[in-house]
Amino acid sequence: MVKTQKRTLKTRAKLLEASENIVRSGGYENLRVEQVVAQAGVAKGTFFAHFKDKDSLMEALIGPRLHEFLDEIERRNAPASVDDLLNALRPIIQFAMSERYVFDVILRHSGAAAKAEIDPIAGAINRMGEVLAVWLANAPFRKDISPALLADGIGAFLFQALALHFCAIHNAQSIDERMRIYLNAWLLPSN
Amino acid sequence: MVKTQKRTLKTRAKLLEASENIVRSGGYENLRVEQVVAQAGVAKGTFFAHFKDKDSLMEALIGPRLHEFLDEIERRNAPASVDDLLNALRPIIQFAMSERYVFDVILRHSGAAAKAEIDPIAGAINRMGEVLAVWLANAPFRKDISPALLADGIGAFLFQALALHFCAIHNAQSIDERMRIYLNAWLLPSN
DNA sequence: TCAATAAATTGACCATGGTCACTTTCTTAA
DNA sequence: TTAAGAAAGTGACCATGGTCAATTTATTGA
Numbered sequence: 001m002v003k004t005q006k007r008t009l010k011t012r013a014k015l016l017e018a019s020e021n022i023v024r025s026g027g028y029e030n031l032r033v034e035q036v037v038a039q040a041g042v043a044k045g046t047f048f049a050h051f052k053d054k055d056s057l058m059e060a061l062i063g064p065r066l067h068e069f070l071d072e073i074e075r076r077n078a079p080a081s082v083d084d085l086l087n088a089l090r091p092i093i094q095f096a097m098s099e100r101y102v103f104d105v106i107l108r109h110s111g112a113a114a115k116a117e118i119d120p121i122a123g124a125i126n127r128m129g130e131v132l133a134v135w136l137a138n139a140p141f142r143k144d145i146s147p148a149l150l151a152d153g154i155g156a157f158l159f160q161a162l163a164l165h166f167c168a169i170h171n172a173q174s175i176d177e178r179m180r181i182y183l184n185a186w187l188l189p190s191n
Numbered sequence: 192m193v194k195t196q197k198r199t200l201k202t203r204a205k206l207l208e209a210s211e212n213i214v215r216s217g218g219y220e221n222l223r224v225e226q227v228v229a230q231a232g233v234a235k236g237t238f239f240a241h242f243k244d245k246d247s248l249m250e251a252l253i254g255p256r257l258h259e260f261l262d263e264i265e266r267r268n269a270p271a272s273v274d275d276l277l278n279a280l281r282p283i284i285q286f287a288m289s290e291r292y293v294f295d296v297i298l299r300h301s302g303a304a305a306k307a308e309i310d311p312i313a314g315a316i317n318r319m320g321e322v323l324a325v326w327l328a329n330a331p332f333r334k335d336i337s338p339a340l341l342a343d344g345i346g347a348f349l350f351q352a353l354a355l356h357f358c359a360i361h362n363a364q365s366i367d368e369r370m371r372i373y374l375n376a377w378l379l380p381s382n
Numbered sequence: 383t384c385a386a387t388a389a390a391t392t393g394a395c396c397a398t399g400g401t402c403a404c405t406t407t408c409t410t411a412a
Numbered sequence: 413t414t415a416a417g418a419a420a421g422t423g424a425c426c427a428t429g430g431t432c433a434a435t436t437t438a439t440t441g442a
Contacts, residue, residue: 053430104299144376153373189333191382234422236422236423
């Protein structure tokens with residue numbers, strides 16, 4: 001067993017930097033592995049020695065973004081209302097909405113949440129559950145179910161609203177309005 | 192403008208039949224376009240004259256299956272309980288669970304539900320909303336929100352439960368048990 | 383300092399979905 | 413019946429993600 005060479009870290013950094021540049025100019029959707037390795041000045045094989053596949057690079061790019069949003073949420077006080085909650089979630093919603101491809105990547109990984117090898121996106125979604133659960137314990141919402149279950153539901157409705165956002169007809173209704181309806185029904189049932 | 196030639200229908204039928212054979216023996220995941228055209232005895236270009244892309248073939252294969260399940264649900268009486276509802280949904284759940292790839296395809300199209308050009312999967316998901324809505328109007332569940340919204344939520348939790356199914360850790364809990372918890376909380380809040 | 387070994391890198395090559403200019407087959411109107 | 417035009421079909425070719433045997437570079441123990 002030999003320690004990781006600093007060369008490795010350098011190469012990985014080059015790959016990530018090139019990727020970020022490409023995303024900055026053309027979005028996630030238009031990133032090509034060939035372009036990344038060209039800009040990073042390494043061979044294609046090197047890319048796949050650092051990332052299992054292209055999706056794995058996406059994890060490394062998108063995961064940290066999601067974690068930043070969660071950091072921000074964690075700093076807030078418990079939400080006092082559905083609108084308050086919605087405001088807190090808005091950065092995540094905006095980001096996931098920014099490109100269909102981004103939403104697809106997040107979706108693809110959401111199922112992997114909590115699998116053995118934690119990838120950054122799955123980890124973020126998992127963490128969202130935890131952050132929200134802690135947070136909801138002190139919120140003025142229904143108390144007949146656990147905060148963890150409340151959080152699960154919020155996640156489910158978030159994906160639902162985003163999925164419906166990316167379609168023509170349903171688009172008439174804004175994602176914001178849709179989320180408000182979902183969350184009111186989920187968090188404040190008046191049965 | 193000239194009417195569709197019967198040759199066209201024949202070719203499409205050959206492509207679908209070959210596809211179904213391949214799926215039968217190796218599952219959806221292992222279907223290759225090259226194999227389909229080889230078995231159907233047509234050129235590759237012909238495939239893409241009939242189907243926009245591979246995903247579009249998947250729509251044509253998976254969509255009808257979903258519609259069959261919905262036909263069956265439609266024939267049932269309104270559910271008398273969450274378990275009853277769950278029993279009705281089970282064939283869909285089983286099918287969506289059968290292969291990760293199948294779930295991915297459905298997921299990918301769910302966002303397209305109700306878009307202008309109705310594809311069979313999106314159409315099915317849309318129809319699921321309608322079928323459930325009609326159905327839920329006569330069910331003994333909460334009445335503070337519309338049947339359509341109830342149905343939306345069921346869809347959201349269905350995807351959530353399926354997504355979590357495809358991961359190692361959460362797998363301990365069966366999708367059935369998970370759905371029961373979700374549906375109880377959604378349909379019968381006791382706040 | 384020098385093998386020996388392990389880690390990192392390379393790039394030719396492959397797999398597979400998708401395109402398109404060209405050919406073949408069909409339909410229609412006179 | 414036939415010529416013109418439209419629809420259907422063809423297969424060589426491309427784009428892009430991914431593999432792997434061979435090579436280079438680093439580390440380690442003597």
